[in-house]
Amino acid sequence: MEKENLSSEKSISKNEEEKEISSTTKSDNEEELLKKRKEKLLNSLKQKRDWIYYLILSFIVFISFYIRTRNIPRLKDITTGTWILGPDLDPFLFLRWTKYIVEHGKLFMMDTMRSVPLAEICSGITCNPVNTAVEMKLLSYMIAWFHNFLSFFSNEITVTYSAILFPAVMFAFTTIAFFLFARIIFYKENKETRNIIALIATSFFILIPSLLPRTIAGIPEKESAAFFFLFITFYFFLKAFNSEKLNKRIIFGVLSGIATASTALIWGGVIFIFFTISTSVLLAFSLGKIKKDEFFIYASWLITSFIIMMPFSTRYSLKNLITSTSSGLAVGVLVIIGMSLLIMKTNKLEKIRGKIKLPKETFSLIISFLVLSIIVIAILGLNFVMGEISSIKNSLINPQTSRFGLTVAENKQPYFANDWKNSFGPVVFNIPLFFWLFFIGSVLLFNNMIKKLRKREKIILTFSYFIFLICLIFSRYSPSSILNGTSGLSVLVYFGGWLFFLGTFVYFYYKKYVDGEFSIFKEFNFSYILYFLILTLGIIGARSGIRLIMVLGSISPIAISFLIVKTFKKYFEEKEETMKFLIGSIAIIILIASILILIGNPLLMFKGTSFWSWGGYYQQDKITAENFAPGPYQWQWQKTMSWVRENTTESAVFAHWWDYGYWVQTIGERSTILDGGNAIGYWNHLLGRHVLTGDDESKSLEFLYAHNGTHLLIDSTEIGKYTAYSSIGSDEDYDRFSWISTFLIDEKQTQETKNETIYVYTGGTATDEDIIWEENGKEIFLPERRAGIGAIILKRNQNGEIIQPEAIFVDNGRQYRIPLKYAYFNGELHVFNEGLDAGVFLFPKLDPLPNGRANINEVGAAMYLSRRTVHSQLANLYLFNQETDYFNLVHTEDSLVVENLKQQGMNVGEFLYYQGFQGPIKIWEISYPSDMELNQEYLKTDFPRKELYAVKSGEYNY
Template sequence: MISNKTLLSVGKFDLKLQHLLVIGILSLSFSISFLVRSQAADYGWELNEFDPFFNYRATQYIVDNGITAYFDWNDDHSWYPHGRDISQTSQVALHMIAAYTYWIFGGGMDLYDFTILFPVIFGSLSVIVIFALVRVIGGTTAGLFSALFFSVSLPIILRGTIGWFKSEPLGLFLGILATYFFLSGINSKNKKISIIKLIIAGITVPLAISAWGGSQFFIIPLGVFFLTLPFLRSDHKFIIWAIPLFTSVVIITSLAFERVTTFIFGLGGIVLIFPTIFLIVCIFIQHKSSEIKKTRNGLLFLAIILIFIMFIFIINSSTHFLPLPSFRYLNAIYPLLTTTNPLTDSVSEHATTNIQQSFFFHSILMIFAALGIWLLLRNNQIKNSIYLKNDMISFSLIIGLFGIYISSAFIRLELFASLSLIILSSLGLSLLVKEIFNSTERKNFKNSLFKYSFLLGIIILLLIPLSFPTNSNWITLAKTPPTILNGGSIYHVSTNDWTESMDWIKNNTPKDAVIASWWDYGYWISTLGERATINDNSTLVDHIIKNVAQMFSSSPEDGWKMLQDMQADYIVVFVSGERLNIDYNEQPLYILQGGGDESKKSWFMHIAGVPLAQYLESDGITGTNYFWNNTLLGKMFPFTVIGYLNLQTNQESETYQPGFIPIYVKDIKYPSDSNGPLKLVHASPSFNGEKGQPLIGVFVYQVNKDFVSLK
């Protein structure tokens, strides 16, 4: 074939046309991934979302103070006055790798700019490691398909756009890399190479988990895969030391990370350690059994082990002798598990995925993945099919099915469904394409036309989700403003409200000032405002967040007392909405329901544990008169309801009716010269915006220490 033509020879290596093809497709995949992930830069050059600001500050701490100081760091800007043990509660590997790569490749670049690019680079480099992983499983063609699919996968891209300096891009990169080294290690014919690869894999797994807790996902299919190896592999003398070597390196490396150690020596570690023990004992049993009975005896032992593990889980549910992971990890393992904790429910990325979302995220990949499963199961029966080892088929099915299963828990875990579908789809398409193009039928024009028409049809099918619908396809939906520029509101705008307000706090409040707010904004305040916060996005202490919610829900006098107990000097609220194109008696009119605290207040009430009907109307969103007149949060919103409007019928009402929305005018209840519990000392620019403009309103109140309650 022309693809095997040698272009250049260097020593024993021959550069062939197929090598250039591989390099070209990988370069194309990297470029596509980089460009799609970078679209948000059109709105502004900023970190995106909330956690990246803390990760940037933690990385900056390493760059300024060194690794040793980082491991001794108790952050007094978090969870005031308790502080936060950073190395015990953070993504240590993310911070360390970011700092080291900055030292090596930063080249004088500002660290903030470097961390904005960091997720795009590692996310795009992941196309290469997914190629390497799938290539080990099913060959080069399958690997190239996987790289292309990975480069445009919406769930994966959404968790790794420019500025997304969070855990997922690096964690996913390391998790795939670890899986590649493991599979490559157990497939290598050179035992010395196998040892090196298995050790690298064992080191990379804890790094992946330390960078992102979600990388624990890779442990599950590996553990289940271990259970199958005594039945699928005949080289028992090799795997009886190779698998324990990998597991031992994982455990030893985990000791270097406080968070990972808890996982390895808890229920999570059972998924890896027990299958390793099973593998050793099962091979010993099979070795002692006759040829006829060795499979039966192995399966009986497997059944006993599974029953034993179930027994441990049942006992642990009441005794807790093994530490349990947090609810979100338990929910990922058992998606039907429900929570009564409104704090967990209030996080948007913890929402359960529905059928419509899953189909939109994966669409055509679902079809090709189903095809892949079918072809894998009958691979050995297909004439002229590419040969896949039984253990690689087993691993593909295990990781595929587990990824789909786990992704049903949270919408943020859809990237695992995407990863699984990419692997299965790539293998399925590779098998199908090779079956058609390797057909032994007589080559003629009609046969060639069919083959290339088939290939064109596949390309068209894959292009559909990339192009349609025009304004909400896989490409366009990856372009959203950095959260700091629109406050996470529903408006796709770029404003300086939050950055300007954080600058104001930094330059106009005492350096030892303590700022209260809803936990969403804690990282922004501590990083950009450089002030201590009561709570933040790590959500480490539930009762403090509940206390803040109760403060907002309390009367102004009681809320002020709670702020005093918290030792807060200032308090921040965020209001999002839109100024209408008409005024009323020369007063601007507003609709407030854009994703700020005015939209989150129902969760404040849930978490505070107060009766919702007292605070909210029947729609669960609109505040009651009691909310506006008798809560600190209601008084902090510098607006007052003047009436209600039905947008469908244009009917007006002085009181709330179902189907009507409130219309607001400005009304600052606590001005800067107020004698009340608070004083409004700063309002962000869009509070005075033009007609028809979105409101991204950040309001900073000073706690009036001299306030005297009338109660």
Template sequence: MDSTDMLAKRSEKVKKFFSDKTNFPYFILGILIVIGYAIRSKTLKNLIDPTTGNYIPLALDPFLFLRYAKETLTNGALSAVDVMRYVPTGYEQIGEFGLLSNVIVGLYKFLGFFNSGITLEYAHVVYPPILFCLSLIFFFLLIRRLFDYRVGLLATAFLVVLPSYLYRTLAGFSDKESLAMFFMFGAMYYYVRAWQEKKLRTAMICGLFSGILTGLMGLTWGGVSLVFLIFGLFVLIEVVLDKFSEKDFYVYSVWLFSLLFILKVFFGQKYTVSTLALSVTSGFMFLAFLVGLINLIIRKKNLFGIKDKIEGKLPLGFASLIISGVLGVFFVTLLEGFGAIAGKASSFIRNLLEPFGFTRWNLTVAESHQPYVSDWIASWGWSYMLLMVIGSIILVYNLLKKTKLKLKGTAFYTFFIFAFIFSRYKAGATLNGVNTLSKSLYVGSLIALGIGAIAVYFYAYKKDKELYTSILNFDKNTIFVIVWFLLLTVAARGAIRLLHIYSPVTTVLVAYAFVKIFDYAKSLEINWAKFGVYGILLILLFLPTVQGSLTNMYTSANNQAKYTGPSYGSQWQTSMKWVRENTDEDAVFAHWWDYGYWVQTGGERATLTDGGNAGGYALNYFMGRHVITGQSETEALEFLYAKNATHLLMISDEIGKYPAFSSIGSDVDYDRYGWITTFQLDKSRSQERRNDTNLFYAGSYAFDEDFIFDDTLFVKQSGGIGAFLLPSVPQEDGTVVLKQPEAVVVQNGQQYSIPVECIFIEGKEIEFEQPGLKGCLMILPRVNGNQNEPFGAAIWISPKIRRTLFTQLYLYGVESENFKLVYDDSAQFFPHGLSLGVYNGRLIGPQKIWEMSYPQGLEPSEFYYSNELPDERVRES
């Protein structure tokens, strides 16, 4: 066959593909996939480390996965213990990283087959957009099965450009989520397909695929517990509604046991059956299995005549739930004691209100902070937010439309969803998520929904058989989406980082709203009304100026991807080059935990702490208390010596993070807790006087401890400093003499002028005789463009912060025999010969590294070796 014939045949196949209307959705899907990859790969040009010439990850955690991928490629597998982490003990449980590391290595080999110039670093940074594109296929297939291809395509289009789903799928964000979401969509698709299949064999094969994919998700990411919840709660509802057939039970059993097999075989040390069964979240999937099993036994076998005794008194599905609940309580009590159930109930309520905890350990992690609905609106736009809510309301209406309760039920749900979501609207608002009204709306609306649903269910069973029959005919697909939406709404309301996993179901509801409103408009007989609705839909969907439209989100996503660069910036790239070239290979670095993965991967050196925080509570407590906020060099050296540390690293980020590590490093009374606030020179409020200029530094600082001045008690966090006044006397030789400053203190609406006993400038402390505030005002330069103001800013160092090792070594630069400064990038990165200062509105400074020299006679605490907290009460405070 010549080339002309081959070309003709291929042309014919292409024409046939496009002439078949059933292929049209796949053609659009292909375009969306190309657009999605094109957007997400725009960051690639920003991800090259000039010190190595290699690609680097976009965020912090992916550095760990890059190191593990390199180890997997070199050795074929990960070692049993990672000696680079948590020196000297190392990190043993690295099974959860094996799958992702092998996926990245596999991708490297696959791409290398087509291009031998591909590096592992390149494969690592392109893994997120590639897995994102693959996940879009499962996502579209899932939504098409739940609704139709129109909802599937529109939801996929929104997912491609949705801001809250973009960052973690950008090239370089090579974390767990991209792979986990691929498995999640696949698991959902096959599970939905399983209950839709008519043949048992096909359904069970789909259930098997779903279980395998769920298990693989569990090997990748702890967020798999949300899938356990979704599937478990969905099955419980199906059993209660008498919709859980024998085939459904077999499918669910295959799903459950296949995922348990995967987890047990590949990560048995974390996922034991007992641990999963007794967990508040994963326990739901075991409860669902037990309820389904008992329901099947009652219906099929009628053991002890239970079915005959129950029928007519209770719905069989609900009776199965009660029996299973009693058995569950019995076994949990048997295994964990009488207080276990009350403890789990308390934990459930606490997790509902504070999903990621309320202790100092949780609240200092930015990703675990609870978001406000106003944050969602800022990301999505009001139109998208409202369409999401409207989509869920239309979904509920369509669920109820064949019942007598379609209007009342929909109205009740509308009240619930607005109260539930908007109970945490905005900080400072009436509904701030913290006050009694907010919590009452949040929990109360959820309780009202549950009680209302149960009341209607039993009323219909006892009094209205027609209504009961219509309830039993509820659409499975709709119930699944509602469960998916409501559970992830709870999750996303609990922590900022879960907005990513929440995003897909929001696109489904927004797309559903568009399609259903469009279908309704088509049925309108009045043309102006019909085309008016069409016009509004087109505006909301495509007008670039509407935040939340596809075009607006596309532009935003393009710009975000184009200008997003790595958090491991030039300062870190340069310092880690120095570390690689100037420190011993067995060097061990101490620093705050945030920087561990950068030092391990970029600097190729071991660390005491890192972002995994798997070294126990004590490790970060000791680092925060005895090193960074340590009160003496000896105190720090004893801990560092016990951990075999050779180097200490600090950077100006510590100033902003001071509340975090001083909180974690405090005792139960928060003795070390403090903060550092920046004040900036306001020339318009400074006063030229006869002999000097009174410089006015504006800012805001709340006292971190009580103090008394002139018999007046100034209370911690009630009183504070609103400004500093610093007299400046110019000299004939061009220099300036600074006199004792005053602090403008405000408390209970009253203003006081209190002298400040110390200023720090040009590398030295200047103390004044007149008593007053015992902290120190550190004068800093301020640089805007080419304009340099030597006295343009200041930071207030309170008395408790003034005596810390952080202040003495990093801020003051005090020389020490025990801490030898071996690296300081001030000269390289800061203009005008300056160092720490305010540059173009940002407080930034040098990175410094010290090498320790340990004196004789150190006596480290036994707690340093055991990694136990000296006072366990700190864990819960």
């Protein structure tokens, strides 16, 4: 009985145990099922969050496209009613090429409309200035392909309209490329962080004011397409480094090479790519981050880029690529790293390395560098190497060494106090907000890159980087300060910053090796290394030329975005209350600064201020974009070119200063001697010397005859550009160098006497040469540039006739009143018996009145013409309307202001001062003496001596 009971109990216990196991299994299955459902839900939410990122990116792309197309309705030629490009010069060349490509399927070999008559007389390399095989043609082909694509949807779309739309569309793609590049830099961050950083950076990127003029509709400039390939190059290169499989790495390396080659076939800024990638890879190798696979990536990138570049432009011959400072550096790095890897693999020099105690990477680099240097010197010569080193040094301190370079506005070297501050604003309490955000952000990003180092090491290295940036940027602070970029102290500060940072880094580099901690450098993020080199080169570029500020502006938003995200992330992670409050305060300041940059000051709404007056980048860009269209000056040119098309033969050849060449070629459809390519600098010199500033008509005719010139065109802006072309046209002693300054009447000082009226014109200008004047038996010496003119005195008698004018010269605090020999007024040149060999050009001034009307003072403005300018062809033909047997004035196109006043019945003549000098565009038909013979000297394409184009020290210090 007991056995049965025991057996029964065991059975019951077993059943209960089975039920418990079954229940537990069921519970586990349910938990596992719930877990799977939870993971599925979380994955679904994460995927949706990814879509949110892309949705935000789409909105950003839309905003960039929206802003850049605000001007399209205004891009019309007022003479034809058809589409026309915006107010720029170079895009008209690309448009002309595009039209030919669309019509013929490919571009012509020789551009016969440029540099006449070079296409007819050249052979071999002398044809390069007009040989399109030398040019970067991809942009025109891309516009043509874009036009063919649009033509599928409508046959009414013109090539010009396609060219108008192209830059805005390309910038939309550039925005996406920038986002990808910004995101992959932070690939080690979690997905949420890197996406947010990239989105914020892209939001800043599309609103950078310096980028707008080069990427807006109607301005198909090189940068509009090149920036896309620039960022996509960096993206693919980093993608290659971040991939695990070698085949993917090679594929992305090849794609990066294709993008690099595309950049090179569009834009000379490809040097940014060659410099930054090669230097970053070299630095990464020294840190132990480059092995065989990474070497293959680098080789696939460089070889692919060369293979594509060489067939499509003869400027990229293998010799040119190897000897170029930028691409040559990339080749050198390839060879050095390849040799270094072999040295490290063989271990044959380990005994030597052990004695001098250097990391194997550094040791192999030194050996490879020495071997390569010997080979280069043996092949190219020591003079070539030293010349390249000197060129690099000059590019860092004073990149413009030619007269032409110094006279082109976009080549001007910027200063922090003026150009940088205004470009990286808005400026609040004299603080350029954008600048300081990217400055602080870059320092924080550098600190993050070296976070694996010890605390003391991080502090010292970060401080050295901070000092480096300070020296790099502020060593060129302002032209009036001791830190003017060229003074001894400026150069010391500039290179001192480099030495301090590099010295500090080398110290810790060696110390880590000695301490056996060298492997810590392998933890440095390669994407950070690449970005810092891009940023550094961007700063150097922005310091060397004002046109390159846009490059720095385009890459700096990444540092700002990193600063914003990391500061807020730190705030939410911080537990200690005091520190949390401090970080929160900093985060609020950064947020406020960011809002002020992007949309301006929202508090102004409480004052009733319109949103468009808040002063942010968005408002600034939209207003700029809406007005980025042809205005009165361009309309004047459109009318002039309409006359040219209708009243000159197709074989006509126009002579003028180089600025307008592409307008004449594309809008006027006529050939020119000079244009914006400035391919033959010597011809610029000859035209500036003999046609514009010269006083010998026969030499002017000889030059024009040699170039088949049929028409001469002079534009009102030539008055302000006199400094430029007189500098370029001068001999080695700057014999023509001068300028034309305008003085305005000071009505308060006007005096009326019994027999005359005295007018005083105030202004200021320096003397362009030494002046010696004898007065009362005493000689007055007024030294060049030191002495100046502070005022001009003019008298008119009761009949309104001009009495000899006088100029008030000032030197060392003393004034000298000297009569002038010439005065031009009301269509007549007055020549007085005695006086200084100089004169004044009097013309009307328009003054708006409070009641909405205007007052015209017929003697309201006066130009001072020195001895050098008063006898020039420009003054005689354009200002004085002097008749000549060989220059027949056939067309005068008044400025829109003058034209409107004449339509209202006012007799204002040709010239007027209203918001600056207003003058006509004049065209002369040229005839030649029957015995004129061709002078081959005027067809030479090289300067006979370098002193004619080199900058003479001190000549531009005025």
